[in-house]
Amino acid sequence: MMEVSGLTVRFGGVLPLDDVSVTFESSTCGLIGPNGAGKTTFFNVLSGFVTPASGRVRAFGEDLLAMAHYRRARWGLRRTFQTEQAIEELSVYDNVAMIHEHSRLTSSKRRDDVLEAISFVGIQASPSDRVGTLGAGERRLVEMARCVVGSPRLVLLDEPAAGLPDDETNHLAAVIRRIPQHTGALVVLVDHDMGLVSATCETTSVLDFGHLIASGPTAEVLQDERVVNAYLGTKEVA
Amino acid sequence: MRLKGHGMLPRIVVIAALYLFALFGLPALLSLYYIDSLTQAAIFSIVAVGLGVLVGRVGLYSLGQYAVLAIGAWVAARLLFATTLPYPVVLLAAGVVTMVIGMIFGLPALRVRGLYLALITLMMAGALTVVITTTNFPNGGSGFWGYNGSTVHPAAIRRPAIAAGDPAYYRYSLVVAAIMFILVFVHVRTKPGRAWVAIRQSESAALAAGINTTLYKLWAWALASFVTGVAGGVLAGSSHYLYSIDFPVQDSITLLAVVLMGGAYSLWGAVVAGLLLQLLPALFQVWGVSNDWITILFGIGVLNVLITAPRGLADQVPRDLGRLVRKLRAVGQRAPAPEATAR
Incomplete structure (x- = not known):
C-alpha cells in the first residue's frame, strides 16, 4: 500500500507532476498515460533521483521521500529502467547477488536466495554466463530477478516489455503476475502495451500532462471516456 | 556457481608456475640490466593495476597517477632516512599516507567524470609536482623536508637488509607486486x-541497486592510491636517489595509454602495461632503436585497442593466438571448409 498525496515536481516552468494524489492498494497496479505524462518522473521521485517541490509518499507506513536514495533499495525498493540496465560485465548470478548484498538480508542465505530468484523468473542461461552475452529477453529477466531478490516491498517496472516479441512478453506477464504473491511486494507497472497492463494489473491509474485523470479497476479505467480521449484514442482511430 | 569449475585450477597452476619462474628463473638467466628494468616493470605494474581499478572498473579517468606515485616515494624516502623502521612498515605507511592524499585527489570524481575529471587530475598533479620540485626529495638532510641542498655526496635511500643486491631487490619488488595484485x-x-x-555502467542504476556511489567511488580512489603509494615506496628503494624530474606530469598520460593498451579491465593487462612501460624502452635501447618510436607505437597501440580490442592486449593476444592455432590445425588436417574455422 502506497499513498501519494499532493505530489508536485517542478522543472523550471514545467510541472511534470502537478498535485498528484493517488493510492496504490492492490498487488499489481498499472500506471499509464501518453508520453510526457509524468510516469517516469514519478518513478524517479520514488527512486530519489528527482526531488519534488511538494507532496508526500507513504509506503507501508514509512515516509519514502525522507530516505537517502541509495538506502531505499535496502528498505525494499526495486526498479527497472526503460533502457534495460543489467550489468553487462557481471555474470547472471553476480547481477542478482549484488542486489542481495545491499539488501536487509544476511549473506548466509544469499546463494539460495539468488538461485531461487533466477529460477523464479525462468532464466534459461546458466547463472555463470556473463550478462553481456545474453539476448534482450534474457537480460530483461535478469532485471526481473534483481527486482524479486532480497525481500522487495515496492517494485517499479518501467516499460519492461518494450521491444520484446509476443511470446517473451507473455512469459514476462506471467512472471509479473506472480511477484506480489511470491514476495509480498506492491508492483507498479508502467507500459504502453495495454494487453500486458490488462493481463497483470487489477487497478490502473492514468496520468496526463502531470495530472491524474483516472484511477480504479483496470477494465473500468480503460473504458473511461477521459482516458480514451487522452491516451487510448477512439475506436475509429484505433 | 561462483564461476568455478571450468579452468580455474589450471589457471592458478599456470600463474603460479609463471610467477615462480619470474621469481627464481629470470634472475639466473638475465643480466643486471634487464633485471633492473624488470624491477621497474614490477613497480609500474602495481601503478597500472591501481589505475586499472579506476579506469577499467569504475570508469574514472585519472591523469595524475605519477604525482600519486611521487607522494608514496617521498613518504617512503623520508621515513627510510629518518627511522630504522622495517621496510614493510615503511611501505605500509607510504601506502596509507598516499591513500589519504589520493582520496583528496579523488574528491572531484564525486562530481565529474570523463574528460573533465582527467583534466582536473592532470592539473592537481601539476600543482603537486611544483611542490615537490620546490621541496625536493629527501636526501638525508634534516628537518621536515629532509633535503640538504649543499651536500655533494647525498646518502642513498636504504634497501631492506634481505634485498640489498639488485636481483634480491627484484624478487622483493615482485613479492610486493604479488601482494598488491592479490x-x-x-x-x-x-x-x-x-x-x-555497476557504477561504471550506469550511476542511476547503481543507486537504484542500493549502492552508495559516493562511498564506493572514494573506496576505489583509496585502493588505487594505496597500491600506488606502496609502489612509490618500492621505487624509492630501487633507485637509491630520487629527483623531481623522475615524475614528469606528462608521463601520467603515457601511463593511461599503456593501461588502456594492456587492458584496463584485466589484471593481466596491468602486467602487460608495466612491461610496455619499462621493459620495452630497455629493449629498444639495446637494439639501438630511437625512443621516439615508443611514443608512436603507443599511439598505434591505443588506436588498435579502441578500434579492435576494447579489452586490451591481455585479451586480444591470447584470443588471436588461439584463432591462429585453430587455423593452423585445420590446415594441418586439410579441413575442407575454411568457413567452418574462420570465426
Missing part, C-alpha cells in the same frame, strides 16, 4: 568490485 583481485571479485562495475 589485494586488488580480492576487491574486484567481491562486493566493491560488483558495485564498481
